[in-house]
Amino acid sequence: MSNNPFAKLPEVASFKVTSNDIVEGLPLPPQQYSEMSGVEGGKDLSPHLKWSGAPEGTKSFAVTAYDPDAPTGSGLWHWAVINIPASVTELPTGAGDEHGSGLPQGALQLPNDLRLERFIGATPPAGHGPHRYYFVVHALDVEKIGVDPSATPALLGFTMLGHTLGRAVLVATGEIK
Template sequence: MRFNKVVLLAACSLFAFSSQAIELNSTNVTEGKTLKNAQLFNQWGCTGENISPELSWNDVPAGTKSFAVTMYDPDAPTGSGWWHWMVVNLPASTQSLPANSGLKGGANLPKGASMVSNDFGFKGFGGGCPPEGAAPHNYQITVYALDVAHLELPENGTAALAGYNIYQHLLGKAVLTAPTNAR
C-alpha cells in the first residue's frame, strides 16, 4: 500500500510541474469581476449580447504547436458543469482573439481553427446565464497551449472528448474566472 501512495504522489508531482503558466489578458473580462452584459447569453431568460470576450495571451511554452480556448461553468446544476465555448486548433502563431470570435459558425476565427458544440447545442459562444436566484457561477475562460498542431476530433465530437484530448497534449494554460449571477 505504501508503494502505491509513493507512486501516486510522484505521478501527481510530475503532472503539477509538467505544464507552464501562460499570461492571459482581456479588455472586457477581469479576474474576479462579474461578466459584462456582452458576455451573457441572450435566451433562456437572459438578456445579454452573447459576444465572446476579447482575449490575448503571452509567455507561451516552448514547443507550442496550437492553442485551445474554452469557457466553462463548473457551478452549473448538471452534475458535470456546462461548456459555453470551445475553440480548438488555433494555430501556434495566434496569440489573441478579438471580441465576437465565437460567432456561431466560426466565421471570425483564424484559418484552421474550429469550434466544438457547446452545451447549448451549437458551435459558437454561448454566454453566461445562471439559473434565476442561483449563487454566483464561476465562469472559467481558459487558454491551453498544446504540443500538437491539430486535435483529431469527429465532426460531432463532444466538449468532454475535446477536453480529454486537450489534457493529453497540454503544455501550459491560463485561466480568468468571472463569478456571475446576473441575468
C-alpha cells in the same frame, strides 16, 4: 468555492491571458450573458482574449469556456475552439459567433453543451448564487488535436490531457438575482 476543474489534472506550465472585456474575479459584463437564453441585456458575445508566454514547443492552442457551478452535476461548457495556430495570440470580441467570423483560418468551434457551434453566454439560474466562468487558453504540442468536429468539450478535455503544455486561465463571475 470548491470544484476546481483542474484540481485532478496533471500540472502544466501557466502563462498569461488578459481581456479587454472581462477582468479576473469580477462579474461578467452584460454582453457576455446569453440573449438566446433570455437574459436581459445579454448578447452571447465571446470575450476578447489575448495571451502571452506560452511554453516552448507550443504547436497550437485551444480555447474553452466552462461554468463548473452550473446545476447539472457536470457543469456547463459554453465554448470550445480547437486548432488555433501557434502564431495566433489573440481573439477579438465576438469571435465565437455562429460563423466563427473572428477565428483564424483552420480553427474550429466544437458544439457546446447546448449543441451549438458557437459561444453561448452566461445564464446562471436566478437565485442560484454566483457562478465562475473559466476562460482557458490551452497550449498544445500538436498542430491539430484530432477530435471529431462533433465531439463534446468534455471529450476534447480528455483528448488534450496528454498534449497540454500549459494553461492560461481567466475566471470571471456571473449571477442573476
